[in-house]
Amino acid sequence: MPIINQNSKQVCFRIMYYGLPLSGRTSSLEIIHKKVSNYVCKELTHEIITKHRDYLYFEFISPNKINDITIKYRLFVSPSFHSCFACGHHMTLDDHISDIDAILDRVDGIIFIVDSQKPTLEDNIGALNLLKDVSHKKGLSIEDLLLVIQWNKRDLEDESIVDVEKLEREINYLSVPSYETTAVTGEGMIPAFKKCMELMEDRFIDC
Numbered sequence: 001m002p003i004i005n006q007n008s009k010q011v012c013f014r015i016m017y018y019g020l021p022l023s024g025r026t027s028s029l030e031i032i033h034k035k036v037s038n039y040v041c042k043e044l045t046h047e048i049i050t051k052h053r054d055y056l057y058f059e060f061i062s063p064n065k066i067n068d069i070t071i072k073y074r075l076f077v078s079p080s081f082h083s084c085f086a087c088g089h090h091m092t093l094d095d096h097i098s099d100i101d102a103i104l105d106r107v108d109g110i111i112f113i114v115d116s117q118k119p120t121l122e123d124n125i126g127a128l129n130l131l132k133d134v135s136h137k138k139g140l141s142i143e144d145l146l147l148v149i150q151w152n153k154r155d156l157e158d159e160s161i162v163d164v165e166k167l168e169r170e171i172n173y174l175s176v177p178s179y180e181t182t183a184v185t186g187e188g189m190i191p192a193f194k195k196c197m198e199l200m201e202d203r204f205i206d207c
């Protein structure tokens with residue numbers, strides 16, 4: 001559920017850019033940050049989860065309102081599964097699962113960034129399965145999550161990327177809205193972002 005502040009008549013929708021490391025999550029967040037910088041917008045900031053783990057986020061106020069309620073968006077990147085080479089700290093899969101578990105409590109919409117490059121197909125399927133398993137343990141079904149997909153890195157040569165038809169078949173079996181994107185230029189990203197905002201607002205109005 002989005003965070004509702006009755007006093008200031010404000011609702012906060014939280015969108016997570018989720019995906020494999022190097023899929024284009026940070027690039028996506030940076031592009032959207034640039035595009036919305038005309039609105040009341042905070043700088044990109046790291047929030048600390050634990051000593052070795054943090055995630056990137058920013059917030060902005062939408063120019064649109066729902067009735068007379070102001071809408072704030074908080075956009076962030078899912079925490080990565082990586083170890084800290086500088087100090088030798090090794091992150092375990094359980095650490096990662098517990099990060100995703102904690103973060104799912106603070107999310108209203110998820111934009112799943114899929115790296116379209118052929119060698120990452122299986123890992124992309126694994127990333128979606130992880131989301132499904134963690135949701136399941138929380139008593140949620142993956143269908144309860146508000147999900148939009150970006151087929152990212154579509155600018156790369158045809159031979160190195162998976163056909164969209166195959167991606168749709170293998171990954172988008174839920175038939176959620178999906179968009180071909182290039183996060184380094186921003187191509188296709190605004191429609192994906194707007195769709196996610198629209199779905200969150202519709203769900204909010206309905207409840």
Ligand SMILES: Nc1nc2c(ncn2[C@@H]2O[C@H](COP(=O)(O)OP(=O)(O)O)[C@@H](O)[C@H]2O)c(=O)[nH]1
Pocket residue numbers: 019020021022023024025026027028077152153154155156181182183184185
């Ligand atoms: N060609 C291409 N490269 C991309 C695209 N999106 C991200 N990258 C590159 O992939 C690498 C990882 O991107 P980043 O946004 O840091 O991924 P993150 O680890 O998910 O945050 C960087 O070198 C980006 O420039 C894209 O759409 N096309």
Ligand SMILES: [Mg+2]
Pocket residue numbers: 022025026027077
């Ligand atoms: Mg990153």
